[in-house]
Amino acid sequence: MADDSAWFIATDTIGESWMAVAAKILDHGDRGEYDGLATRELIMTTLHVTRPHSDDALIGRFADPERLDWMHRNFSDPARVVALGDADSYATRLYDYEHRGLNQIQWVVERLRKDPSSRSATITTLQPLTDTTYIPCVSLLDFFITRERLELVAFAHSIDFGTKGFANLVELAYLQERVGESIAVDVGSLTMIVKSAHVYESDVDLTRGILSLSAEAS
Numbered sequence: 001m002a003d004d005s006a007w008f009i010a011t012d013t014i015g016e017s018w019m020a021v022a023a024k025i026l027d028h029g030d031r032g033e034y035d036g037l038a039t040r041e042l043i044m045t046t047l048h049v050t051r052p053h054s055d056d057a058l059i060g061r062f063a064d065p066e067r068l069d070w071m072h073r074n075f076s077d078p079a080r081v082v083a084l085g086d087a088d089s090y091a092t093r094l095y096d097y098e099h100r101g102l103n104q105i106q107w108v109v110e111r112l113r114k115d116p117s118s119r120s121a122t123i124t125t126l127q128p129l130t131d132t133t134y135i136p137c138v139s140l141l142d143f144f145i146t147r148e149r150l151e152l153v154a155f156a157h158s159i160d161f162g163t164k165g166f167a168n169l170v171e172l173a174y175l176q177e178r179v180g181e182s183i184a185v186d187v188g189s190l191t192m193i194v195k196s197a198h199v200y201e202s203d204v205d206l207t208r209g210i211l212s213l214s215a216e217a218s
Contacts, residue, residue: 009048013049
């Protein structure tokens with residue numbers, strides 16, 4: 001813990017990061033509320049993953065496959081997301097921003113190809129003119145190359161690390177891999193800054209069970 005209100009969690013893999021932040025939330029999280037539902041949350045949590053990979057053994061073993069599939073469709077299917085009030089999917093936000101044909105991931109690739117030292121290969125999933133009710137949890141992605149490796153920093157206003165955060169990490173790692181392959185640069189670290197890292201109170205027992213199974217298996 002950096003101070004009374006900020007947390008820094010460093011791990012090798014995204015699966016370890018998921019487990020570590022979930023455990024911290026259950027042990028130290030304050031009582032909170034999100035969309036009218038009770039939560040336990042940590043405010044201002046930074047996850048730093050040194051060896052991210054979208055095919056993560058820990059997540060593959062302990063994460064809910066339906067949640068993984070739901071998030072993957074959110075990041076890959078341009079159809080509106082019914083569960084989020086027919087909001088635009090991340091796929092639309094990334095590959096057809098504001099339905100204007102702007103592929104932001106390709107824009108990042110081209111920017112880094114042109115200038116590998118760029119510090120402004122930065123994109124957003126927020127669409128201010130139409131996001132009047134739903135605000136995407138992950139809103140900023142910042143790609144940059146340092147020491148011949150592609151780094152990614154992502155900002156999120158809120159992430160549920162009980163039943164969905166692992167899937168966010170998988171999709172971010174996949175995007176980082178995709179950009180890295182496109183510019184022929186190895187992947188470096190993945191950093192995720194989360195304003196509200198939380199677990200819903202209704203998922204506390206489930207999350208404790210997953211953490212216990214993981215501990216037994218290690």
